[in-house]
Amino acid sequence: MQCVVCAAVPLKLRRYILPISDTIIQDQRQTETTTFDTNHVRQIRLIFDSTDKELNDLSSALTSLCRAHTVVLQWVPSHCNILGNEAADTLAKEGTTKDQNDRSTTFKEAKTIIKAKQHKKWLQQHPHYNKNDAFHLLTRSEQVLIFRLRTGHNRMNHHLFTKFRIGQSDQCPCQTGSMTTEHLLQTCPLHDGLRSQIWAEATTVQGKLYGSLDDLQRTATFARRTGVSI
Numbered sequence: 001m002q003c004v005v006c007a008a009v010p011l012k013l014r015r016y017i018l019p020i021s022d023t024i025i026q027d028q029r030q031t032e033t034t035t036f037d038t039n040h041v042r043q044i045r046l047i048f049d050s051t052d053k054e055l056n057d058l059s060s061a062l063t064s065l066c067r068a069h070t071v072v073l074q075w076v077p078s079h080c081n082i083l084g085n086e087a088a089d090t091l092a093k094e095g096t097t098k099d100q101n102d103r104s105t106t107f108k109e110a111k112t113i114i115k116a117k118q119h120k121k122w123l124q125q126h127p128h129y130n131k132n133d134a135f136h137l138l139t140r141s142e143q144v145l146i147f148r149l150r151t152g153h154n155r156m157n158h159h160l161f162t163k164f165r166i167g168q169s170d171q172c173p174c175q176t177g178s179m180t181t182e183h184l185l186q187t188c189p190l191h192d193g194l195r196s197q198i199w200a201e202a203t204t205v206q207g208k209l210y211g212s213l214d215d216l217q218r219t220a221t222f223a224r225r226t227g228v229s230i
């Protein structure tokens, strides 16, 4: 059995595999099974699967070796003072400090890079965004209600009539005003009883829509219990 310890990254594998595969293939006295001890089995498999032309020589060397010998990839733990493996790790570390090859970016990589950049940009544009704020602690259905009430993009008469000319008018069925978020939450006489049950004290629209978790939950409960389609 010929035991070879390979490098930690494909480019470093070249340093080990190319000379070794040549020797093994040319030397008829070598045994027929070749074992690569590695803690990076996946990276050796990637060489076979890769469409990267830079790795063609490695892929060819390994393929030739496979034709002449039984090649076994054997996993070994890293950093256990296995001589060749430690050398490979050292080379891999050296490699990270050198200029990288100018390789074309895959679609998947490009997508990841663009997504990360856009996310960073969005966070810069929304400095007050906090995924742990009261809104994000609501249930999904509560978030939908609060979002619709905050933005005014909802199914209440004011929005439907003024934006889409749906319905007869923007008026609330109580006929005392346009059916907006503020009207529903603050003044609609149809819901006075429910309103005083939910809010014992006068509360501003701002507080009801942007207050604490308790404030938002009360608003969502109120909106649901009015039976109004929001």
Ligand SMILES: [Zn+2]
Residues within 6 Å of the ligand: 172, 173, 174, 175, 176, 177, 183, 187, 188, 189, 190
């Ligand atoms: Zn009303």
